[in-house]
Structure formats: structure tokens, C-alpha cells
Amino acid sequence: MFWLAMKFVCPQNQLTGAIALASRAVAARPDRPALAGVLLVADLEAQTLALTGFNLEVGIHLTVAAAVKESGELVLPAKLFGDIVSRLPESDVTVTVREVTAVLACGSSRYEIQGLPAAEFEDLPVVDAQETLYLPVEKLLEGLRASLFAAATDETKQVLRGVRVTASAERLELAATDGHRLAVVEMALVEPGAEAPVAMANLEATIPVRTLRELERMLMPLPEVAVAVQCDRAQVTFASGDRRLTSRLLDGAYPNYRQLLPAQFEREVTLERKQLVAALERVAILADRKNNIVKLTIDAIAQEVKLSVEAPDLANGSETLTVQASGESIDIAFNVRYLLDGLKVMDAAEVQLRLNGAVQPAVLQPLGSTKMSYLIMPVQIRS
Template sequence: MKFECAAQDLVYGLVNATRALSARPAMQILEGVLIRTEEEGISILCSDGSLSIKADVKASVSVPGEVVLPGRLLTEIVRKLPEGTVSFDMNEKMAVTLRCGQSRSTITGMAAGEFPQMKDLINTHAMHFPQKKLRDMISKVTFAIALQESRQALTGCLMEMTPTELRLVGLDGFRLALQVYHEDFVLPDGKTELKAIVPGRVMTELSHIMTDDNGMATFHFDTTHMMAVVGNITLVTSLLAGEYINYRQILPSNWLTRVSVKRKELQEAIERASLMAKEGKNNLIRMKATDGNLKITSNSELGDVLENLDAHLEGEEIEIAFNSRYISDVIKNVDEECCTLSMNTSVSPCVISPLEGESYLYLVLPVRVYN
């Protein structure tokens, strides 16, 4: 195998493909990156067994071939190369020599026969989403995805697609994050709804790949896999099995209390109160909503914090307590100037939503406090 390509193109391909590498690979070959010559260049493929990412890179190929090289080592070597053209030259013993300028490195490779092939869904129905919008939606739900959960489905992000909207949902048992994108979509086979549970890690890596603010990402689904095509990067992942929680049943339909407040002032007040709350045993902050005022307090053995905010109250006054990290994570992901906190009792969920519309919704469970 022998080819030449631009160093910056090779770096881009390796950085994105190696996002699929596992920290604890099940097989030695999964520590590697499969480099294969193609008609118009080379492909770079990494896999952890359930997630595969392939980057297509323009190259001038003089001798076709394929080889598996240590993924992280190769990436770090190529990142340190000077700008210019990189040449790859593999001998009969699968030793690959890289040259760029006056730099030369030799890496021992492995045969590609046992490397898992990437599933191809290109012939299934395609759906298109704006990269910038989808990236923003992902960033606002992944914090609420469960990291370790007896129900494996909750370690994933629920994608719900209808002919009029896309919904992303994250839920970890303490909080829920929902992002909604209203657009006309054509679903496959005349379906009225399409659901997929995508592993949380995959959604995070996908958001890092979607860097073109003006570009589109193309998605393909079957019953067990999802494929996303972003420019010259293709990602294929296994979907999580099982039923996702019916989150709509969790959302209250009526409210006794609604508090409207400026988001920036609320976030800053919560952050200040959280500093003291972290010094306490329970990491709690308390809120008390009265007519025209929202009071936020926290205390520990080291002292206390009191914050007063202007707020608009509809309905009954309320006192409620939250884990400071959970409520802070939610408010940090609200972009609008103002938001609404809707509650019923001090022990029932609090829902954070925009003053108008339904582009997002967050739910946080309060902490029961015994005075």
C-alpha cells in the first residue's frame, strides 16, 4: 500500500474516526484504525464493536491495500507532523513508513481481516437535519442522560420523529430534558412516528462531528441501527434495545404555581447559592415564591446565602428545595431571556419552560425537606 495526502486532511480524518475507539476494547484489533485505499482516496475506520466511524480522505494512491495501525499512536504522530504532504508506504511485513518533510516514522501494522466491517444503511430512507440546530439540541439534553442505570434505555437519548417535529429526550430519574424542533419531515414507509434510542456517548460524539453551521446531516434508520452522514464522515451505531419511559406521563398537566423570572438573574443567583450549598451535607438550595419575589437560600456550617429576585407569580405561594447541581444544570441550558417555573407542591416535579412556545422543557424533582 502506498499513497500521499495532505497532512491536515489526514489529521481531520483520524481525529473524527478515532472518536469511536473504546477506552477498554474487547479485542486488540479494536485498538486500531483500519486504513484502506479507495477509488478516490483512502478511508479511515474505527470501531468499538457497536459504534463505527469512517472518514473519507482525498489521497493520491499508487499502490492499493489495507492495514490496521494503532489508532491513538497514529493520530498523535500525525498531529505532530508539519504542514505539507504525508506519504504512506507499507512493506510486505506490514510496517508502514510515514514521511512528511524531514520527519520519518515507522509503525508496525496488523492484517485487516478480523477488523469488523461497518453496517451500510445507505439504501434505507434518508432524513435530513440542520447540523447547527441538531448540535445545539444534543448539547441541551445529554447532561440529563443516565450514566449508570439498571434500565439500559435511559443511558441513551430518545429521538422521536413525526411528520411535523423532531424531539430529543434525556432522562436520568432526577431530571428530564426535552428539546423540540418544528419542521416538516417525510418518514419512511408512510409511518406517522419513528423512535430510536441512541447511546448517550454516540450523541456526544456526533455533536462534535457536526461542525458545519450551514450544513445538513443525513440520517438513516433500521430496527437495530442508525447511520449519520456528516460531510465526509459516516457514523453507524447500534441502537439501544428496550422501551423508553413514557415521559409524557411524568409531565404534570395542571399547575397551582407558576413563577416567571429572568433567566440570567436566576442562573447567577443559583450559582452563588450553590457555592454555600456544596459546603453542606445535602447540597440543597431552597426557593420561596411570593407575589413579586423569588427568594433563594442555602446554608452550611460555614454560613448562609440569601438571594432575592424580581419575579411574577401566578397562583399559590410555594416553598421548595432542590439539589443545587440538578437545578443549576437545567438553568444553564436555557437560552431565552426569561423562563417559567411551574409547580404544584413542594414534593412534586418542577417544570422549567419558555414563556411562550414549546421549544424546550426541563423537569427537576425536588428534595423533600423536613423542617
């Protein structure tokens, strides 16, 4: 058997960033050594170094410019390789590979790391798609921020551990629920009156939360305005700039969440968001020590909402907020953490709480450009 040699030179900070990004898709406790590695492929002709991490669910592939002297490929243990490179002086790092040993040289530092042949690295799955959908990065990030938090974290919750993404060239919709609350974000991708773009692929898939968190991290620092999405029945890829994220999809029918959102409301309360968050965070100190329940006493006459929590034998507390309230006065209770989770991702100055009865679903909406509906179920209280 004959291993190609490999040699490249790359600035320390660039190599550090690239290893860190690829390592995000490397398994923490893999069942074979190659899965703990990052695949390096140096291309003499293109003068690039490609790095890949793949934990069999999510794969991250990226390319950086490098002064390549000899093409080649090798798998290096991701953690050790990253730890060493990240602590080297800010200077050029020369990596020379012979057989499966990589020698890192930088200033008067010299490290030899044992690697594995590239053949042992699991190939990233290929997505079988003819068409590509281009999504604006800014809108996608905004939508992810407003939906991801509501998905289930419990491993047993199947499709609920994903976000339902429905997208076309004109429209992006994201929905997430853990069975207790539901966040739905709707976004127009075409300015009203503007010409619709050339027909592109549609997307309708349930994408794992973990994948989408990596997508946020991958897109956030990029200057690119669009991300290219390709999807088949089992896999999705997101490509932007020199980076590509591949992930399996969640299988199974996603709940028909549209029918859960009430069409009409008997009561509406408009609240100043930051003030509400601060007040809820204070009563949450007590609620966290009991059952997480905060009671809202909505007084439509006084135009006030009183938030109160009782933890008998320990403490009780209340916060009074001035609001605009329509409809009749009502007492209603919620899980304070669910309220806070939703309020924190809204970036509007004001929010609207829309209610029917004390045991019927309520909806929180930011008053602003993002069209987001956050449905939460009240908790029954004994009066």
C-alpha cells in the first residue's frame, strides 16, 4: 500500500478557525477512531486545504486557502490537532505528512501527530437533488432564532426534535413545538409588488435542531447573503461561501400545527417587552422553587397586569405592569419559563398577548416586522 505525501503551509489563526468549525461535526465519543478525526485534503492545483468533520448525522465541510506544496489526504485526531494548532504562535504553520504521521512546525515548535489513512474516513452522503433553493441568510437566521427554542429536547420526541421548514423562492415558514408550546414564524422573501424570482426548488422537511444550531453558527460570521439548499428524502445540504453543512432529516409526519392556532381572540393585552421580561425574571426566582407557575391577573378596568407567585412558608411576590388591555378582566396562569423563552427571542419593543378563556390556548406575538406566533397552554389554577 502506498500513501501519498502531503505538505501545506497555512496561517495559524486561519487553520485554528477551520479545525474548530469542522470539529463541530466530530463525534465526542465515537465508536471507532476515524470518527474522532477531521479529514484533511490538500490540493496542489487549487492551492486549497479542505477539512471535513462527520459524526454520521451532521457533516461539515469547508475549504481554506493554503500554500500547498504536495497534494494529499489524511485523517488527524480532531481534538488533539485543534488543541495544538490553537496554541501555536500566530505565524505560518507548516504541515508535512509522510505515511500517516503529520509533522507540524511553527517557529521553534515541532509536533508529530499520528493520523489515519483517508480511506478510513466515512464519506459524506450525497444529496440526490436536481434543483437548488437559495434562501436569504439574514431572514433564515431571524427565523431560526424565533423558532429553534420551542423544539423538543427530549430524545424520545421523534420529529418534534426538529424544526418544520417550508420554503420556496417567495416564502419561508418555520415551526417548532415540544407538545407544550408552538412557535411559528412566517416570512415573505419577495418585497410586496416585486417580481417573483425564477422558479426554484421547494423545501418541506423536518430538520434536526442540532443541525440548525450548527447552521446558525456556520452562517453567522459569513459575509454571504444567500445560502444554497439542496434536499432529497433523507438528507439536506446548506452551502454558503466555502462552507457546506450536510445533515440527515427527521423521518415521520410532522403535526398539522396550523389548526392549533386559534382564529379569534376575546382578549388582547399589549405589554412593553423588556419590562415584562425583567418582571417575569424576578417572579421566576420564586416560581423556580415551586412549580414554575406565574399567575397573571389582567385588570381591564385599571389597565394593569399583576404577575404573582406564591411559595408558601418561603416567600411570595408580585409585579404590577401598566398595559393596554381589551376584553374582560381575567386570571390566567402560565409556566413562567415558557413565557420567558418566547419573549426573549422576540426583538420587538412591544408584544401582544392574545387570549380566549383561562384554559384555552394563548398566543404571544411581537408587534413588529417579524410575523411570529407563539402559542402556549395556560396552567389551570384553583381559585
